[in-house]
Amino acid sequence: MAPFDIIVIGGSAGSLAMVLQILPHLKTDMQVSVILVFHRRSSEDTTLIELLSHRTEFEVKEVDEKDPIRPHVIYIAPADYHVLIEKDHTLSLDVSEKVNFCRPSIDVTFESAADIYGKSLMCILLSGANADGVRGLKAARDKGGFIVVQDPASAEVSYMPQQATEQLPVDLLLHDNNMDVLMDCLRSGRG
Template sequence: MYSFSPIQDNFSALEVVVIGVSAGGMSVLSEIFQQLRPDFRLPLLIVQHLHPHQGNFHIEYFSEIAPIPVQEMEEKQPIHPARIYFAPANYHALIESDKTFALSVDEKVNYARPSIDVLFETASEVFQHHLLGIILTGANRDGAKGLRQIADFGGITIVQDPDTAQFAAMPQFALEATPSSQALNLSEIVVFLNSIHPKLSNLSKYW
């Protein structure tokens, strides 16, 4: 089995989880959501690379299987605990310093809009060491730079073990950029998420 001992102390400091996923995303996210604890308290902010005209199918689909509410990020709206948020198709998602969502139609970053780097970088500046960043399956290099910045700001970084990912490139680039990341398979990632016990004092600021 794996050990989280070096970073265990940080668990209770976590306030927010950001996840970046590209090719192969539907099935890994389904698996994670199905096994998520119903009393999972942290907000999960997700950039999934989607077709620019993607409708709301994925939101409806994930709402069926996730134990907590699933919705699109809305401009200027605060981040609530115990919710899963997706960046809307064809918009970048950013976090403002007052912990609200911001959206932009700026140029694509790493050929992607939404870009994982854009969410991760802006979230890391706001949440610093209270942030957990996860890179899952994908066939490009988006997210590597953002994950690195999360680590630089003292956050926790996890990468889906490239050997177990449907598309290894994105996890591989992320690991190269942030070698200190934990490389875990999907069920280990779920165990990790379910083991987070946020301090109520961290979450209370949302209410």
């Protein structure tokens, strides 16, 4: 199997710690792009970008409208915008209604990424307190995407990953001690 082209990570309450664990493992010999959809309050807060930049060899930037998706870049969804992906592999922004009370919504980006990337998509759903992300994981799964969910037992807030594990089959349950398995999947295409 070919390695993945894109990883979309969705996280809400309590997910930052896991993101900080994942990022140092991303190496520039991997031809992969990352989109990070975090539920957060204000876009004017640039500390998140600074914090993440210190943990990775990849470039970290907030999405600007029509940004082309390039390898070795981590794109952060801006507060108050949904992020979608176009067929020409550019990112588009959308300020339409909140989904699951969230904007950005993890479902919106998962679904859109599934539509464009199919089998070369890896979705990772992390800790959180609401039901966002599950519908998008199902869409990704239907299109052959690889589904990673944080082990609810190890998540700071278990509700969001728990919803996922209850409602669909998961390819990998991620916890603090199996990051190497995740990286093997990334390098080899799948498990």
